[in-house]
Amino acid sequence: MxxxxxxxxxxxxxxxxxxxxxxxxxxxxxxxxxxxxxxxxxxxxxxxxxxxxxxxxxxxxxxxxxRDCIRILSEIDEAEDLFSSAPNRPRGRLRLQMPTTLGRLVVVPRLDDFYKQFPDMALVIGLDDGQPHPTHESVECSIRFEEPDEGNSVSRRLGDVPLLTACSPDYLRRYGEPQRVEDLQQHRSVQCFSRRSKKVTNFMFDIDGDSVEVGMSATLAISDEEACGMCSARGAGLVQAPRFVLAQYMESGELVEVLSKWRPRPIPAIAVYPRNRHVSLRARVFVEWLAGLFEDCPLLSSDLNTKDQPSTGNRVNPGVTSGRLMACG
Structure with missing residues (x-):
């Protein structure tokens, strides 16, 4: 055999x-x-x-x-790469996992740039926000929006993802604008729930230097942030999500920011590798490329360009950020 x-x-x-x-x-x-x-x-x-x-x-x-088969086969591929005619040019298949919205809205639209730099690579990208299936042990690198808590992995911080709280102008006309965090108890919300924990994600705000969690009664809870943004843009309630998820609605004026004085702290984006596996050249070059994307893409920048925002009120003027928000490079 x-x-x-x-x-x-x-x-x-x-x-x-x-x-x-x-x-x-x-x-x-x-x-x-x-x-x-x-x-x-x-x-x-x-x-x-x-x-x-x-x-x-x-x-x-x-x-x-x-899991062991994938590790062994990946290490064999890596060894062959090292002795190929172009040892510094990665080739072969890389299996990745990342949040659905990050992949669909930011990474996948930019893959043509990646393939121009690394034409001999093949990517297998799992867009998944839930608990990995046992076969996902084959994943060489996963991107997460939280610090890893397991002890069998190593990680690299890619950057911070800004969060915004927003609602539609129609919602503001009907319910008024919350002026303080305490006002949220009288407001409707569209909230995302975790497929992994089945729990609704509460809103977070930075108040006097402390990160404060605010529980609200969710009028609507959906397991997809992009769908939450869409429903909020149609007047269903307040939403809190990464800026890159809400950007298209902010640009069009379908959403406006509220409570900007207490914007939540950005969430870390982490590249995670299994600790017990060799980190391949393929994984390293992809993570380096992704780190550059986080640095260059306005949607993923921690700089919210507050100097360009209106000096009074809590709302973002959609016309100010048009063009800048939607471009990543």
């Missing part, structure tokens, strides 16, 4: 969640793929997968073995 080929075949079956798709991708007969995985299970004396007519699922032992 060729153990290296067996690991490649097994990893591809898990990645594509299909024996047939794995066979097509590897250009092998479908029966051969099934035989290879069966022989691997017999060699290891464990069941790696539960197979039904409709789906495949990893056993706990299979999930552990898959």
């Amino acid at each position: 060729d153990r290296f080929q067996s690991m490649q075949v097994f990893a591809k079956v898990v990645e594509l969640n299909s024996f047939a798709k794995a066979a097509d991708a590897l250009r092998l007969p479908r029966s051969t793929v099934s035989i290879i995985v069966g022989k691997l299970e017999a060699y290891l004396r464990i069941r790696l997968m539960q197979r039904t007519t409709r789906r495949l699922s990893l056993t706990p032992e299979g999930a552990d073995y898959y």
Whole structure:
């Protein structure tokens, strides 16, 4: 039995969640793929997968073995890169995970710039705000909007993501503008809830140097920040979200900022690597590119250009930031 080929075949079956798709991708007969995985299970004396007519699922032992397979195959790829004809030019596949809104609104629209610099790389990007699936152990780098709390990873800070509190002009006409944080108890809100914890994310404000959490009764709770911004722009209530999520509505005038005197502290953006795995050249160059994006993109800058904002009142004049907010480079 060729153990290296067996690991490649097994990893591809898990990645594509299909024996047939794995066979097509590897250009092998479908029966051969099934035989290879069966022989691997017999060699290891464990069941790696539960197979039904409709789906495949990893056993706990299979999930552990898959994680090790991906690590080993990634290190082999990295070793080959080091001895290729262009050792400083990364190539191969990089698996990433990042928040849905960051990927969809900021990173994915800029990938053409990345590929101009690194044409030999292939990216597999998971846009996911929830708890990683066991097969996501194959991810070489994940981007998070919080400090990692597990002890089996290392991280690099990419930058800080500004948060804004906003609502629609129509909402202000109907309910008035909150002048103090205490006024929020009389207002409606659209809040995001975590798919991981199932808890609604309360609003945060920086009051006299302290970060204060303010609980509100959510008129509407959605597990997607972009959808929260859309509903707020249509008058459903106050919303608090990263500036890059609300930028299109701020530019058009569909949302205006409120309570800017007590803007919440920016949230950290962190690149996280598994501690027990070698950090590949592919992961390093992507994180360096992403760090540059955080530095250059106005949407991700911690500088809110307050000097350009109106000197009185709490609202952002959408015309002031038009063009600057929507451009990242």
